[in-house]
Amino acid sequence: MSYYLAMIGTQDNPIYELEFGSFRQGNDGTSKFNPEMKELNPFILHAALDIIEDVQWETNTLYLKAIDNFYGHLISAYVTPGNVKFLLLHETKNEEAIRHFFTDINDLYVKVLLSPFYNANDPIISPSFDVKVKTLAKKYL
Amino acid sequence: MSSLINPSLSHTPPSTRGYNPAVGVLSNGLLTTTDVQHAFIAATAPSIALAPGKRNSMALRKTPEISLSALIYIFNELIINYNFNQSSNIAVLEKKLNALGYPIGIKALELHSTRSASPAAPETKRFTRVLDVLQYIHTHIWTMLFSKTADNLEKSQDNADEYMIIDNEPPLTKYAKPPKEFDQLNCNAFVAGILEGLLDAAYFSCSVSAHTVPVDGFPMRTVYLIKFSRSVLEREFVRFSR
Incomplete structure (x- = not known):
């Protein structure tokens, strides 16, 4: 089980990416994507942005559930009120866990955003943000 | 013992961790032991709770007002x-x-x-x-x-x-x-x-x-x-x- 997470800013620019594997069933959190898939991941997620821009006006919830799939891989999306998109590429359906994962990342994102030294749409290079996202991944996925 | 001999400046600073947009996912791929230590520090460090009722809430006052x-x-x-x-x-x-x-x-x-x-x-x-x-x-x-x-x-x-x-x-x-x-x-x-x-x-x-x-x-x-x-x-x- 492997996951690829990307946070996309309002200009369709990636501000954070993370590739990780499941921590369940004795796995150690390393992703099992093969090299071809690793290269495709960003493309698959960016292709889903068009679908998000359509779907996001049909509902006013933040979590849009699985909106797209690519040969057995599902793409779940979450849009913050300020239109930063969180996308997760995953292999099995797991709505509730992903919802909690996204909601907690939203909290972390707002904390980053509140820093006076962070401007909206900058890449998030903070190491502590990185570690906290990984901790969440371990907790929920 | 090695940490006693090495002056602190010769350690690689932990600030090299984190997402690097120029490198992409390779820059922050794995959870290492240092990551786990950082996670512990991050989890115990005091942080501001954003919404009342979540964790230790400093924002419990619903309307934080200034003069x-x-x-x-x-x-x-x-x-x-x-x-x-x-x-x-x-x-x-x-x-x-x-x-x-x-x-x-x-x-x-x-x-x-x-x-x-x-x-x-x-x-x-x-x-x-x-x-x-x-x-x-x-x-x-x-x-x-x-x-x-x-x-x-x-x-x-x-x-x-x-x-x-x-x-x-x-x-x-x-x-x-x-x-x-x-x-x-x-x-x-x-x-x-x-x-x-x-x-x-x-x-x-x-x-x-x-x-x-x-x-x-x-x-x-x-x-x-x-x-x-x-x-x-x-x-x-x-x-x-x-």
Whole structure:
């Protein structure tokens, strides 16, 4: 089980990416994507942005559930009120866990955003943000 | 033992960790033992809880208020005077004030919606319709910024793309008195910038300007004129007209 997470800013620019594997069933959190898939991941997620821009006006919830799939891989999306998109590429359906994962990342994102030294749409290079996202991944996925 | 021999400067600093946009996912791929240590530090470090009821909440007071006189002092001295000395005319100054407010708007939107989530209803909402987002600014954002709701929300009769939010007594300029030759100046251009940033972030692209329109009893009554771009109205028409 492997996951690829990307946070996309309002200009369709990636501000954070993370590739990780499941921590369940004795796995150690390393992703099992093969090299071809690793290269495709960003493309698959960016292709889903068009679908998000359509779907996001049909509902006013933040979590849009699985909106797209690519040969057995599902793409779940979450849009913050300020239109930063969180996308997760995953292999099995797991709505509730992903919802909690996204909601907690939203909290972390707002904390980053509140820093006076962070401007909206900058890449998030903070190491502590990185570690906290990984901790969440371990907790929920 | 090795940590005793090595002077602390020779250690690789932990700040090299984290996401590097130039490298991509390779820069932050694996969870290492140092990561686990960092996670422990991060988990135990004091942090600000954003919403009341979540973890150890420093934001438990639902309306964290600051003194108006202190705010006005900072606003007048640092923001108005500093930018005033660098601006050739009123239009430039208003533009600068607007630009200062813009990033605050983006952050205010995200912060408010995170704060308003409660443990019972963790999901907040996005805005899909023009009127919804304007109502939200009129009541919730105004309460968050100024501890009161705005006095009125009107739709322009002449232009379909123009809306007005009216504040009879704008707090920021309560004690501001511009010199006579600048009586056209409205320092609430700063607040207009906040609104513009907020609406832009929510994908309602628009331009907002502040105008002083005095009436009896309210000499500083300010009208925020919100002019949406055509794409917003077209979207509204296509999605919601039926």
